[in-house]
Amino acid sequence: MNSDSGQTPGRVLVKGNEAVAYGAVDAGLQCYFGYPITPQNEIPEMLSTLLPEHGGSFVQAESEVGAVNMLLGAGACGVPAMVSSSSCGISLMQEGISYMAGSHIPGVIVNMSRGGPGLGDIGPSQGDYFQAVKGGGHGDHRNLVLAPATAQECYDFMFKAFTLAFVYRNPVMILGDAVVAQLKEPVRRVPPAGTNTPEYLQSLVRDQRIEGYGARGKAAAPRLLKSVYLAEGALAGRNRLLQSKYAEMRKEVLFERENVDDADLIVIAFGSMGRTARSAIHRLRKAGRNIGLFRPLTLYPFPEAALQKLAPGRRFLVVEQNIGQMVEDVRLAVNGVCPVYWHGVMPGLFVGADELVDPILRALE
Amino acid sequence: MSKYQDVIMAGFGGQGVMLIGNLLAQAGMEQGINVTFIPVYGAEMRGGTANCTVVLDSLPIGSPLVHEPLSTIVLNEPSLAKFQPRLRKDGVQVVNTSLIAEHLVDAAIRTVRIPANGMAHELGNAKLANMVALGAWLRATEALPLKAVRDALRRVVSAHYAGLIPVNAAALDAGYNFA
Numbered sequence: 001m002n003s004d005s006g007q008t009p010g011r012v013l014v015k016g017n018e019a020v021a022y023g024a025v026d027a028g029l030q031c032y033f034g035y036p037i038t039p040q041n042e043i044p045e046m047l048s049t050l051l052p053e054h055g056g057s058f059v060q061a062e063s064e065v066g067a068v069n070m071l072l073g074a075g076a077c078g079v080p081a082m083v084s085s086s087s088c089g090i091s092l093m094q095e096g097i098s099y100m101a102g103s104h105i106p107g108v109i110v111n112m113s114r115g116g117p118g119l120g121d122i123g124p125s126q127g128d129y130f131q132a133v134k135g136g137g138h139g140d141h142r143n144l145v146l147a148p149a150t151a152q153e154c155y156d157f158m159f160k161a162f163t164l165a166f167v168y169r170n171p172v173m174i175l176g177d178a179v180v181a182q183l184k185e186p187v188r189r190v191p192p193a194g195t196n197t198p199e200y201l202q203s204l205v206r207d208q209r210i211e212g213y214g215a216r217g218k219a220a221a222p223r224l225l226k227s228v229y230l231a232e233g234a235l236a237g238r239n240r241l242l243q244s245k246y247a248e249m250r251k252e253v254l255f256e257r258e259n260v261d262d263a264d265l266i267v268i269a270f271g272s273m274g275r276t277a278r279s280a281i282h283r284l285r286k287a288g289r290n291i292g293l294f295r296p297l298t299l300y301p302f303p304e305a306a307l308q309k310l311a312p313g314r315r316f317l318v319v320e321q322n323i324g325q326m327v328e329d330v331r332l333a334v335n336g337v338c339p340v341y342w343h344g345v346m347p348g349l350f351v352g353a354d355e356l357v358d359p360i361l362r363a364l365e
Numbered sequence: 366m367s368k369y370q371d372v373i374m375a376g377f378g379g380q381g382v383m384l385i386g387n388l389l390a391q392a393g394m395e396q397g398i399n400v401t402f403i404p405v406y407g408a409e410m411r412g413g414t415a416n417c418t419v420v421l422d423s424l425p426i427g428s429p430l431v432h433e434p435l436s437t438i439v440l441n442e443p444s445l446a447k448f449q450p451r452l453r454k455d456g457v458q459v460v461n462t463s464l465i466a467e468h469l470v471d472a473a474i475r476t477v478r479i480p481a482n483g484m485a486h487e488l489g490n491a492k493l494a495n496m497v498a499l500g501a502w503l504r505a506t507e508a509l510p511l512k513a514v515r516d517a518l519r520r521v522v523s524a525h526y527a528g529l530i531p532v533n534a535a536a537l538d539a540g541y542n543f544a
Binding site (some may be wrong): 179185186272279280282350352 | 390
């Protein structure tokens with residue numbers, strides 16, 4: 001697409017997928033690995049030319065398993081790298097993601113999810129919430145998870161993702177869906193205020209250079225990046241270390257709230273369902289209903305403290321495009337303090353705001 | 366005050382609904398308003414059915430998807446069957462009468478009937494039916510100035526096809542001026 005955008009310099013009309021590619025390159029991406037799958041194909045398509053132009057390397061892997069292990073290798077060398085895929089492809093990557101988490105290896109994984117389970121369809125779905133926030137791979141591990149709702153957030157969150165990956169040396173996942181991947185809207189291709197430049201990322205890479213880097217010879221301690229700890233008590237120590245890191249990650253929580261202060265009912269929705277819900281809420285507020293919107297931007301860490309604070313005297317309604325996943329985390333967060341209702345949109349459907357109006361009204365009754 | 370408009374554009378794969386959707390969204394962005402464009406198509410391409418939704422708003426756009434649109438551009442009969450029942454009562458549809466039988470059109474709905482394929486053929490290129498229909502839609506909704514859409518052609522049509530921009534602009538004009 002021609003980037004000469006006429007009367008609005010700096011704004012380009014791009015898909016969420018294309019915004020991910022621009023954001024990754026502008027944030028300092030050096031290596032991309034991937035294997036094609038709808039609805040995220042514009043990401044590798046664009047990066048196959050954009051990334052080499054910026055001095056990086058693009059590799060179409062032989063499979064998703066190959067791609068995630070290349071990500072592990074690049075991360076182990078302290079290189080800002082990413083993979084992207086969709087649902088079933090992300091399932092194939094889970095072994096590598098668990099190994100990266102166990103070995104303290106940074107990397108960014110973009111999941112523009114599709115309908116499931118199994119091969120599902122290429123329509124929108126939020127059915128990968130559990131997989132993204134509860135680990136997904138085996139063992140006790142956590143990904144940092146960001147959920148964009150707009151093409152602009154697809155761009156902006158790439159900066160955040162690479163920074164978090166190297167600060168915590170942990171896998172970071174962007175969880176989108178077919179709506180945010182495929183919709184086009186104007187994006188300002190400017191690094192978001194307060195976020196970091198590729199130079200800052202490089203300084204993080206230097207400071208955090210992984211324990212595998214270093215001297216040879218018998219005198220030097222072995223410098224291994226590994227997730228295997230067989231000696232008695234060694235794995236317990238490793239898991240305690242991971243646990244303390246995950247506790248520290250909780251301060252990275254991000255969310256958006258709109259009209260919550262006077263609200264009787266707060267709708268909680270993430271990603272593209274968050275923006276669809278916003279349209280329905282605006283319509284109902286015009287009709288005099290006191291309804292607010294709460295949109296988690298990070299799914300892990302989950303904004304439970306903010307929800308606890310809002311709970312007394314209110315009702316919550318979780319709207320999500322799956323058969324009930326985030327609602328469990330909301331119920332855990334409020335721990336019975338307020339009623340938590342749920343409305344599920346089935347995976348694969350393209351749903352407009354008009355179809356959320358009645359479910360929201362029902363939660364008010 | 367919000368100036369809001371939405372449109373679902375639908376036809377066979379290959380009729381160019383994605384191109385006019387992109388064009389409208391690009392023109393809206395260049396006019397400084399908020400826009401979203403979202404395509405919906407099956408695994409099949411040419412010959413299958415395809416549709417896209419464009420939303421234009423002076424306020425930030427929530428949902429990029431619309432179940433009951435304010436307007437539609439329907440280029441073939443399967444698209445009329447799908448979207449005519451969903452059109453809002455105060456909405457308007459642009460119907461391609463070259464490919465859609467008159468008796469299928471709901472008389473209660475405000476409808477712009479335009480022989481888009483026939484007019485495109487007269488302009489010398491049957492592939493211009495999409496632009497003819499978009500021109501008629503711009504006249505019916507006054508959502509954006511015709512000139513803004515004509516100007517945006519340069520950003521949406523790839524350099525390889527730049528030679529076709531004048532005839533596309535002429536097709537927009539023809540649709541707009543069809544009364």
